[in-house]
Amino acid sequence: MFAKTEDNSGRTPFPEHAAAEPDPITQSLLNQSLRQQLMQLNSAEIPLSERLQQLRQSFASLTRHLITGTQVAYKELLQLHEQAYEQAMMSLQQARLAEEVLTNQFVHAHGLVLSPLNCSRTIKDVSRIGAFGLGLHQLIGQQLENQSSIHILYPACGPFAPLLLPLLSSYQAEGLYSAEQIQVTLIDIHSGATQALKQLVDDLGLQDFVRSVVTADACFYEPSAAVDILLLEASHHGFSREAHFSIAKQLLPSLKPEGAMVPSRITVKAALVKGQQEFVEQWRESNVDQPLQLSADALADRIELGDIWRLDRHSILDTQVLTLADGQQVAGCNTLAIPADRDDLAQRVLVIYSEFDTFGDGRLDQYLSGITHPRPDLSVCIDFVPRSSRPDDLLLKAGDSIAFFYRLTGLTGFMPLKAGG
Amino acid sequence: MSLSAQGVVVFSGSCLSLPLIVSLQQAGRLAGVVYTISSQPQQQMDSQQLLANLQQLGVPALQYNPTNQDHLLAELDRWRAEIGVVFSFGHLLPASLIDFFGGLLMNLHASELPDFRGSMPVYWQMRAGYERIVLTLHQVAEAADSGAIGLQHFIDLHPFDTFQSAHIRLMNQAPALVAEALALLQQGNLQWQPQRELADTDSQAPAVKPEDLQLHWDRYSDRQVVAMARAGNPNFGVNISTFIGPLQLMQASVSTQPCYGARPGTVLMIDKFRGWVIATRDGSVSLDVVIHQSGYFSGYQFAIANGFEAGMVLNSM
Numbered sequence: 001m002f003a004k005t006e007d008n009s010g011r012t013p014f015p016e017h018a019a020a021e022p023d024p025i026t027q028s029l030l031n032q033s034l035r036q037q038l039m040q041l042n043s044a045e046i047p048l049s050e051r052l053q054q055l056r057q058s059f060a061s062l063t064r065h066l067i068t069g070t071q072v073a074y075k076e077l078l079q080l081h082e083q084a085y086e087q088a089m090m091s092l093q094q095a096r097l098a099e100e101v102l103t104n105q106f107v108h109a110h111g112l113v114l115s116p117l118n119c120s121r122t123i124k125d126v127s128r129i130g131a132f133g134l135g136l137h138q139l140i141g142q143q144l145e146n147q148s149s150i151h152i153l154y155p156a157c158g159p160f161a162p163l164l165l166p167l168l169s170s171y172q173a174e175g176l177y178s179a180e181q182i183q184v185t186l187i188d189i190h191s192g193a194t195q196a197l198k199q200l201v202d203d204l205g206l207q208d209f210v211r212s213v214v215t216a217d218a219c220f221y222e223p224s225a226a227v228d229i230l231l232l233e234a235s236h237h238g239f240s241r242e243a244h245f246s247i248a249k250q251l252l253p254s255l256k257p258e259g260a261m262v263p264s265r266i267t268v269k270a271a272l273v274k275g276q277q278e279f280v281e282q283w284r285e286s287n288v289d290q291p292l293q294l295s296a297d298a299l300a301d302r303i304e305l306g307d308i309w310r311l312d313r314h315s316i317l318d319t320q321v322l323t324l325a326d327g328q329q330v331a332g333c334n335t336l337a338i339p340a341d342r343d344d345l346a347q348r349v350l351v352i353y354s355e356f357d358t359f360g361d362g363r364l365d366q367y368l369s370g371i372t373h374p375r376p377d378l379s380v381c382i383d384f385v386p387r388s389s390r391p392d393d394l395l396l397k398a399g400d401s402i403a404f405f406y407r408l409t410g411l412t413g414f415m416p417l418k419a420g421g
Numbered sequence: 422m423s424l425s426a427q428g429v430v431v432f433s434g435s436c437l438s439l440p441l442i443v444s445l446q447q448a449g450r451l452a453g454v455v456y457t458i459s460s461q462p463q464q465q466m467d468s469q470q471l472l473a474n475l476q477q478l479g480v481p482a483l484q485y486n487p488t489n490q491d492h493l494l495a496e497l498d499r500w501r502a503e504i505g506v507v508f509s510f511g512h513l514l515p516a517s518l519i520d521f522f523g524g525l526l527m528n529l530h531a532s533e534l535p536d537f538r539g540s541m542p543v544y545w546q547m548r549a550g551y552e553r554i555v556l557t558l559h560q561v562a563e564a565a566d567s568g569a570i571g572l573q574h575f576i577d578l579h580p581f582d583t584f585q586s587a588h589i590r591l592m593n594q595a596p597a598l599v600a601e602a603l604a605l606l607q608q609g610n611l612q613w614q615p616q617r618e619l620a621d622t623d624s625q626a627p628a629v630k631p632e633d634l635q636l637h638w639d640r641y642s643d644r645q646v647v648a649m650a651r652a653g654n655p656n657f658g659v660n661i662s663t664f665i666g667p668l669q670l671m672q673a674s675v676s677t678q679p680c681y682g683a684r685p686g687t688v689l690m691i692d693k694f695r696g697w698v699i700a701t702r703d704g705s706v707s708l709d710v711v712i713h714q715s716g717y718f719s720g721y722q723f724a725i726a727n728g729f730e731a732g733m734v735l736n737s738m
Contacts, residue, residue, distance in 0.1 A: 029725070100693035103721075105731040107689045109681055112732045115691070241732055328682045391639065392684070410681025411732055 025099045029117060030089060055087040055203050059169035063133040067170055075289040077126045085124050088160050088200060092120060095199035101192035108189065110219045111234065111243030111412050116159040116192040123162040127291055127368035128233070132163040135362025136231060136262050143228050144181055146258070150228035151211070153254070155187040155218035155247050159196035163231060168209050179208035187214045187221055218247040223254045230261045238352040238375025239268045240413035245331070245406065248316045255313070265357040266311040270336055270402070272303040272348040275376065292367040305336040308352065308404045308414060321408060333404040335419045338382060340399035346384040350377045352414055380416055394418060428452030429603070430502035432485070434459055434468040435509035437592040444596035446480060450603065452500040453481035455493065457511055463656065490517050497521060506599055507561060511540070519561055526561040527571065529598070531591050532626065534559060535616045538566040539626030543587050547652035549624065550644060552578050554587060556594050558602050560613060569613035572605070574598045583654035635660045636670065638686035638735065643675045643704035658712060662736035665727050672710035680705055686735045688724070697724040699735060
């Protein structure tokens with residue numbers, strides 16, 4: 001069994017509940033989420049050794065091509081990720097989470113906390129895991145050139161720690177790096193996530209790599225050991241909803257000067273798009289076996305306004321957090337100008353999207369992952385007045401400038417204001 | 422005929438009047454019942470149930486026909502009715518009937534008149550958060566709910582009372598109020614006090630319209646949402662728009678879950694024990710019981726079964 005746990009750091013939002021016996025409702029919820037005949041098989045009927053072998057193979061196969069330098073077709077990767085998801089869900093089933101733990105989700109002081117059930121699907125995001133895996137693999141190699149062992153801190157890792165456990169599985173399968181070289185601390189605020197994670201780490205046979213699994217709010221967590229790599233991805237599309245910034249701001253001081261963060265940079269951009277072209281027309285001929293790519297026509301039709309925010313190790317630490325009168329916290333970002341010479345602005349929607357430079361060659365462009373899809377902000381009305389107005393409508397005109405602030409309290413996200421208004 | 426033998430006729434279209442009818446019958450004071458059958462399906466069932474009970478009790482009964490007052494007055498004469506008590510009747514009574522009783526046609530109205538005049542005083546008082554309802558006995562005048570007040574009883578509501586259970590409290594209080602009024606009448610001590618002037622601060626209690634039932638998350642406080650649900654349970658509900666279609670909220674409770682600045686209508690939490698928690702204008706509420714075309718659900722189960730997630734914003738019409 002997994003022995004190394006730590007539960008005394010930061011704040012634990014609610015106690016851990018484990019069902020001693022499989023909860024039929026929990027089983028049913030898991031089956032519902034799979035929607036596949038696979039789960040009609042009772043996982044208990046599959047011999048343990050066979051299940052573990054399939055799980056380990058499926059995880060190792062997700063990132064093996066990154067460390068061996070082989071090419072794998074996207075369609076094949078989709079299948080591999082689907083298999084890994086199914087295996088991970090079997091492990092989650094073995095964790096025997098109580099229904100109330102499996103489904104619990106809430107808006108927290110610094111961002112959204114997903115239920116273990118809802119965030120289990122991240123492992124199916126081929127491009128995200130590929131981009132983070134590639135960057136992380138290159139960074140680990142670089143770090144281990146100069147020292148014999150490294151400490152990776154992975155907060156907000158969810159029940160499957162999907163940006164790291166496949167890579168560790170590949171290392172173990174290929175015999176590339178050992179547990180003496182890589183030590184990992186995994187943190188999540190949700191006790192259900194950490195409970196599931198302990199099961200998964202056990203099932204993957206990665207116990208020796210894992211220093212501890214911690215149930216804690218990473219926004220208040222203080223690592224007990226210096227960190228070589230801070231691995232963090234906690235945001236929805238448009239860099240919204242979750243606590244990525246606050247977690248990074250809290251944990252970056254623990255990063256060694258020669259250490260690095262993955263992603264090394266996040267660039268959040270704004271553009272004005274025609275909704276029909278952007279969100280409908282350009283995808284009519286898209287192939288589900290290929291990653292989504294912005295079409296040349298849609299790209300040409302866009303009005304790019306520029307970077308709202310560039311987040312890297314230094315800019316995050318330098319960002320001043322402002323506390324408003326009602327206690328909410330915001331960070332000031334860039335001010336962007338709306339072109340004065342366009343006569344079609346009333347037909348356009350403001351979208352905000354983020355792109356990730358994970359490290360080295362690892363990069364996640366817009367549309368490649370759920371977290372890089374452009375997020376429309378329908379409250380911004382340029383050169384038109386909406387028929388049914390809402391209290392948070394922002395009425396602007398060509399030539400105005402938009403000052404962006406980032407809300408850090410509750411559901412995080414950008415708040416555009418009229419500059420000088 | 423002595424005062425003690427004055428016959429009382431009850432005007433009603435609802436089973437709410439049954440305890441009053443039975444108590445008058447047991448006291449030997451019931452002359453008969455004038456009933457009305459509503460055209461509204463739900464109320465029609467109620468009035469037909471009343472009629473069935475009257476037949477079972479062997480009570481003289483006459484269906485009200487507003488176009489044939491002569492027949493009604495003749496029947497009342499035949500019953501030797503001298504006092505009329507109107508309780509949940511649903512019709513304005515004409516001057517000829519008011520004159521017939523010579524000041525002894527009385528209405529039971531569930532508010533501290535002249536506040537909440539109208540056909541739905543309990544709904545609107547519960548929605549306004551009242552925890553006490555006044556049952557008022559007043560003389561029937563040609564203008565609705567405007568006659569002089571003879572007697573009032575106070576009824577405390579339980580915090581979990583619904584529209585229906587509040588009416589049951591009224592139903593059970595009515596016999597005592599009428600018995601006390603009859604005793605005072607017999608003693609010559611029932612004093613009729615004209616209602617005070619209607620003030621700007623007085624509320625009206627009109628029939629509930631569909632638009633009254635729509636929940637606008639940015640308009641209502643947590644307590645107002647809870648009160649809307651109580652007032653609407655079980656007859657009306659509260660209409661909530663969602664991405665899977667409309668829902669009816671039947672029970673809600675104030676939540677302690679902080680909003681952290683989330684806009685009204687945001688799903689703040691989905692939790693088996695703390696419920697399906699939504700941000701309001703000033704706080705948060707748990708949607709405890711909801712009705713959808715697919716059935717009756719706890720808010721938590723409905724949210725999980727239908728893919729609602731924390732952070733989503735429920736539509737506001």
